[in-house]
Amino acid sequence: MKAKKGDWVNIYNVVMEVGERAPQVPEDTKSVPLEMWVKGFIQNDACVGDQVEIKTITGRTVSGKLVEINPSYTHSFGNTVPEVFQIGLQLKEILFGGGCHE
Amino acid sequence: MSRDMSYNGVMSRRNEIMKKAVGIDYAMFESGGIAFDYEKMMKETGYTLDEMQKIQGATGVGNTPLLEMKNLTALARKLAPEGKGARIFIKDEAANPSGSFKARRAANAVYHAKKLGYKGVIAATSGNYGAAVASQAAMHGLKCIIVQECYDSRGVGQPEIIEKARKCEAYGAEVVQLTVGPELFYTFLTLLEDTGYFNASLYTPFGIAGVETLGYELAMQMREMEGKDPDIVICTNAGGGNLTGTARGLIKAGAEGTQIVGASVDLSGLHMASDEQFNKKSFTTGHTGFGIPFTMGPDRSDVPRSAARCLRYMDRYVTVKQGEVFYTTEALAQLEGLERGPAGNVSLAAAFSLAQEIDEDKIIIAQETEYTGAGKHIQPQLCFARGNGIEIKFGNPSEEVPGESIIFPENPNLLKANDLDLDKIRKSYIKNALKTHEGKNITNEDLEFLAAETKANIEYVKTVIEELK
Numbered sequence A: 001m002k003a004k005k006g007d008w009v010n011i012y013n014v015v016m017e018v019g020e021r022a023p024q025v026p027e028d029t030k031s032v033p034l035e036m037w038v039k040g041f042i043q044n045d046a047c048v049g050d051q052v053e054i055k056t057i058t059g060r061t062v063s064g065k066l067v068e069i070n071p072s073y074t075h076s077f078g079n080t081v082p083e084v085f086q087i088g089l090q091l092k093e094i095l096f097g098g099g100c101h102e
Numbered sequence B: 001m002s003r004d005m006s007y008n009g010v011m012s013r014r015n016e017i018m019k020k021a022v023g024i025d026y027a028m029f030e031s032g033g034i035a036f037d038y039e040k041m042m043k044e045t046g047y048t049l050d051e052m053q054k055i056q057g058a059t060g061v062g063n064t065p066l067l068e069m070k071n072l073t074a075l076a077r078k079l080a081p082e083g084k085g086a087r088i089f090i091k092d093e094a095a096n097p098s099g100s101f102k103a104r105r106a107a108n109a110v111y112h113a114k115k116l117g118y119k120g121v122i123a124a125t126s127g128n129y130g131a132a133v134a135s136q137a138a139m140h141g142l143k144c145i146i147v148q149e150c151y152d153s154r155g156v157g158q159p160e161i162i163e164k165a166r167k168c169e170a171y172g173a174e175v176v177q178l179t180v181g182p183e184l185f186y187t188f189l190t191l192l193e194d195t196g197y198f199n200a201s202l203y204t205p206f207g208i209a210g211v212e213t214l215g216y217e218l219a220m221q222m223r224e225m226e227g228k229d230p231d232i233v234i235c236t237n238a239g240g241g242n243l244t245g246t247a248r249g250l251i252k253a254g255a256e257g258t259q260i261v262g263a264s265v266d267l268s269g270l271h272m273a274s275d276e277q278f279n280k281k282s283f284t285t286g287h288t289g290f291g292i293p294f295t296m297g298p299d300r301s302d303v304p305r306s307a308a309r310c311l312r313y314m315d316r317y318v319t320v321k322q323g324e325v326f327y328t329t330e331a332l333a334q335l336e337g338l339e340r341g342p343a344g345n346v347s348l349a350a351a352f353s354l355a356q357e358i359d360e361d362k363i364i365i366a367q368e369t370e371y372t373g374a375g376k377h378i379q380p381q382l383c384f385a386r387g388n389g390i391e392i393k394f395g396n397p398s399e400e401v402p403g404e405s406i407i408f409p410e411n412p413n414l415l416k417a418n419d420l421d422l423d424k425i426r427k428s429y430i431k432n433a434l435k436t437h438e439g440k441n442i443t444n445e446d447l448e449f450l451a452a453e454t455k456a457n458i459e460y461v462k463t464v465i466e467e468l469k
Helices: A083-096 B007-012 B014-022 B038-045 B049-057 B070-079 B102-115 B128-140 B159-170 B184-195 B205-226 B241-252 B288-296 B322-336 B343-355 B378-387 B422-436 B444-453 B458-468
Strands: A008-016 A034-042 A051-055 A061-069 B066-068 B087-091 B120-124 B143-151 B174-179 B232-236 B259-265 B316-320 B363-366 B391-395 B405-409
Touching: A008 A051, A008 B184, A034 A061, A034 B143, A083 B070, A083 B322, A083 B378, A083 B391, B007 B014, B007 B184, B014 B184, B038 B205, B049 B102, B049 B205, B066 B205, B070 B087, B070 B322, B070 B343, B087 B205, B087 B343, B102 B120, B102 B128, B102 B205, B102 B241, B120 B128, B120 B184, B128 B143, B128 B159, B143 B159, B143 B184, B159 B174, B159 B378, B174 B184, B205 B241, B205 B363, B232 B241, B232 B343, B241 B259, B259 B288, B259 B343, B288 B316, B288 B422, B316 B343, B316 B422, B322 B343, B322 B378, B322 B405, B343 B363, B378 B391, B422 B444, B422 B458, B444 B458
Parallel strands: B087 B363, B120 B143, B143 B174, B232 B259, B232 B363, B259 B316, B391 B405
Antiparallel strands: A008 A034, A008 A061, A034 A051, A034 B174, A051 A061, B066 B087
């Protein structure tokens, strides 16, 4: 994947390597690095995996590894958890009595 | 000379960075011992209630509706003993510009930053506060950076936090996303140092004073509607600012008789800084992981002295389970026609339980709601939990194990708020304070301070200190 200068991208940095983590951090967290992602406009053409410079929306220049071109929002309402629909039925039954809408 | 950018190097400049970034010299309020002059800090660096109402009003913040939950009240009365079942109201804070009460906190902080001439604001938050700061920064033409603890080491993020990032970006903010760990504070400090922006901390006097308008409005609206003060106000409790500000506002309105109850989601057993457990919880705020440590030691925040000191105001502290809050959120939608976000309904779940203990002529207010939408809604949050191996079922919520199960009450009479032992919390507060200032003489000023901090008296503090020896 190739990004063109000016594309909206996501870059990645390791802020702290394993071994540099703060002493109060639990063991499982200590065994992984502290990682960071920042989005912005890329300053040169580059490929995913390259070390690049971006200008963020506030105008900061940040460098890091290019990991994503045109990062997008993919969060949603997820797969339905159908148990939820039982709640309203149950409460209406208790509050208004059975079969009032039938 | 180049600056030392190592963790220890940056942390050693912490006080200097903070002083520049909040414009407060906290040393002015220190006694040199345990005590510091809290009221002086609130007075000299905060705003009057009238000023805050004007600042907030100018950006459309505040004056949110106070709504009676007639069907939830009727349901509570069906389950309660004869004559019990207080009237339940909610303060619909989702009506604020950024969709939560946090707009009140941000309005003052960002206004203050603008007044002092800062070019931008930075806040460390994964929650509604980020959106609130970003929204206010947009209104004031300031730049905004939000630092989020967002992903675990697999790069998986809570849908709710991802949605908050989207909302911050929608308002033009830059969002810096990190994996789990308290060293977020290091990144936060380096950003403050590099940009010279204002630290729009959740815990400054301006931020906390911003919530006072909420408590004040509650009292005024209730007097207008019912001719009396609310009997109980329940505040969702995490860092303590919501409860502190609301209680101070109620006191400013003269509603001295109103009982103040804190409510947190029970996440006992989960470690907040654990990478593996990060995505096992379904609440990213309003939970005991923040609520209990911040109540016992408020000065663990990102400023030297936190203005959020909830133990000063709390009459009672209860917990509810994740399944109970999700259940209540669905009940609010299905019985009251109000679709709101789950995190804001922690206090409503507690209100539904507490209402059943109290006479039916009494009034109980859950003092906030928050917006909802993709990611930040019970469906995606439950779907995410199920995907992380959490069992979701109907049963008795008292059997819920945080990180393992989410249990919806199989009958609403199983929804029960649990009281935390405030005496134990007060003792832990005093123990923490003594430990932090070990080796120093305890003065009368310190005793008075500890009594105020724990909503107790000097005799109580002396007895606890004796017990600790």
